[in-house]
Amino acid sequence: MEDVAERAGVSRALVSLVMRDSPKVSEKSREAVLKAAGQIGYRPNLMARSLASQRTMTIGLVLNDLHNPFFAELADGVHNAAVDAGYRVVINSGFGTAEGESGAAATFLEYRVDGLIMAGPVLSDSQIENIGDETRLVLIAREIPMRTADMVTNDDAVGAQLAIDHLVSLGHTEIAHVDGGVGAGAAGRRAGYVQAMKAHGLDRSVRIVPGDFTESSGAAAIDRLIGHDSPPSAIFVANDLSATGALHRLEQLGLSLPEDISLVGYDNTALAALGHIALTTVNQPRELMGGLAVKMLTDRIESGGEAGTHEVIAPTLVVRSTTGPAR
Amino acid sequence: MEDVAERAGVSRALVSLVMRDSPKVSEKSREAVLKAAGQIGYRPNLMARSLASQRTMTIGLVLNDLHNPFFAELADGVHNAAVDAGYRVVINSGFGTAEGESGAAATFLEYRVDGLIMAGPVLSDSQIENIGDETRLVLIAREIPMRTADMVTNDDAVGAQLAIDHLVSLGHTEIAHVDGGVGAGAAGRRAGYVQAMKAHGLDRSVRIVPGDFTESSGAAAIDRLIGHDSPPSAIFVANDLSATGALHRLEQLGLSLPEDISLVGYDNTALAALGHIALTTVNQPRELMGGLAVKMLTDRIESGGEAGTHEVIAPTLVVRSTTGPAR
DNA sequence: CTACTTTGTTGGAGCGCTCCAAACAGTTGT
DNA sequence: ACAACTGTTTGGAGCGCTCCAACAAAGTAG
Structure with a gap:
């Protein structure tokens, strides 16, 4: 900064003002400083700047x-x-x-x-x-x-409700939920699921399977759900990654989506948008x-x-x- | 720092030494300083530290x-x-x-x-x-x-070669390549593909379709390749995302992998490891x-x-x- | 012509640390 | 008892900037 000042024929303080483009600098000195700075490749030191300005x-x-x-x-x-x-x-x-x-x-x-x-x-x-x-x-x-x-x-509860409302409007009544365990938002989504089911008079169909947001837990949840006496016709999974695991397992079992079973995820990550996955999901903006x-x-x-x-x-x-x- | 020094009954310089855990500090003063620092919640200022130490x-x-x-x-x-x-x-x-x-x-x-x-x-x-x-x-x-x-x-060329060698060892001869355009590594992978094909005496089967590392370009490449007079039996795609697009399009066309056609990607991203995708790919460590x-x-x-x-x-x-x- | 503004510019103090030469307190050796 | 160490500790200068009070120059009003 010293060098820039000298080269531009001004004081250090003036250089400082120019670098912070203060309005109280004449056009003439601004140009001189900028030119000098460019010549010697001066770049303000953020450490010093922050230290001084707090x-x-x-x-x-x-x-x-x-x-x-x-x-x-x-x-x-x-x-x-x-x-x-x-x-x-x-x-x-x-x-x-x-x-x-x-x-x-x-x-x-x-x-x-x-x-x-x-x-x-x-x-x-x-x-x-x-x-x-x-x-x-x-x-x-x-x-x-x-x-x-x-x-x-x-609002996780609202998101879960959106998912359930959608499934119910498609005629589903046996809707299960794969949980997110202690993961962020899992509790709200679980509560929203239960609440929405009740709102639709489906209290008796509430079924929650444990999970932990991972792909493998999604697959494991399917194993618990399918082959059961009365398998669900739709599943709301607590996040997209887990839903992907569920999706894969369902196809392995010979079920096709959405004909045999419907699946909804949560988060709308890039994963869900992949053509090969094309997951219906809840989007967080x-x-x-x-x-x-x-x-x-x-x-x-x-x-x-x-x-x-x-x-x-x-x-x-x-x-x-x-x-x-x-x- | 001043406050820590005073509270510990030592000089500022000594506090500095303790914070950088210098060996030339007696156990007694080290403890005193650490205790004082803990009491007032002192946290060294990285700006000042960096400015001074360069x-x-x-x-x-x-x-x-x-x-x-x-x-x-x-x-x-x-x-x-x-x-x-x-x-x-x-x-x-x-x-x-x-x-x-x-x-x-x-x-x-x-x-x-x-x-x-x-x-x-x-x-x-x-x-x-x-x-x-x-x-x-x-x-x-x-x-x-x-x-x-x-x-x-x-080594992109070696990676491409690995992919081609694998496909050739499985009996494939009609192997096409979906390009990565100007993307990082694309040129090397393309060159490696051509070179490996030649090494296997498959010069005449070299077929390169343009792409740009995106999912949609992978799908588009499939449209160019399939329905052709002589569709390839295997495809080496320049990256995983693009390969995912190709994978989806192939399934849409009713082809199943790996029975009808083989597909290899590049990068071994988490995408490729998803159960639902399970893509053979080249891993960069x-x-x-x-x-x-x-x-x-x-x-x-x-x-x-x-x-x-x-x-x-x-x-x-x-x-x-x-x-x-x-x- | 003087007093007062306005606009630009400046030197110097200070931000919170590190580093260095110098001081200090205990040993130890002779 | 004194020099020569070794191991600790310390005051002060300086890192590269910003900010502030003060100042110079130029314009404006009375």
């Missing part, structure tokens, strides 16, 4: 797991909204483990990011609370009882959720408000080829 | 696109190796565009990361060269003619490639060596259910 203009994003396409799409929404608001985003993966996640969060805390977004964190409520005490925190797809963070989630998280965060950064807001987004149903009329 | 101990990782599971798995390898070497990794996505990618790289350059890894960059050779001039750079799955970066790639990239980088950081090394990794074949004996 602002980093960056948002940290901790993703539960890079392998899950759900989070990748969330990242798009976060990135776009952040860039529009003048922030940069830096990502870290928690690699699905608590240690990975707290390491990722610690890095961002040490970098003193202006705000942190955690998507689908697996950390305990109290660990998350501690992070929220150290920085502005927004949670996506995870709720905690404390008011130390903002939250944006989709990820782009929107990511954008909203950024908005909550930047509002808080800029106005210094309190945490504790909780936005609940309504999911939508995406009908593809795995659902059809009941026989 | 080291960030972080590696920037720019991924071509988060949606592609190939890159997610690469990130695992990079992360694990980096952590072992005492570095932290921060990720940024290029979102598949040149602007996104150069923005991501610029962020890391301004953060003065100790080194940068770019996976499958879409930027031009000269743009990459410029980045290499500003920091230590390692490229994964991308080669450039300049010696401003280290590179680690898989991502974990290893990521780890190697980190090793090259840290070696260069620590010994100050020159760039320009190029490691080529041998791919392997993963046989699943889409390939079988020729009729």
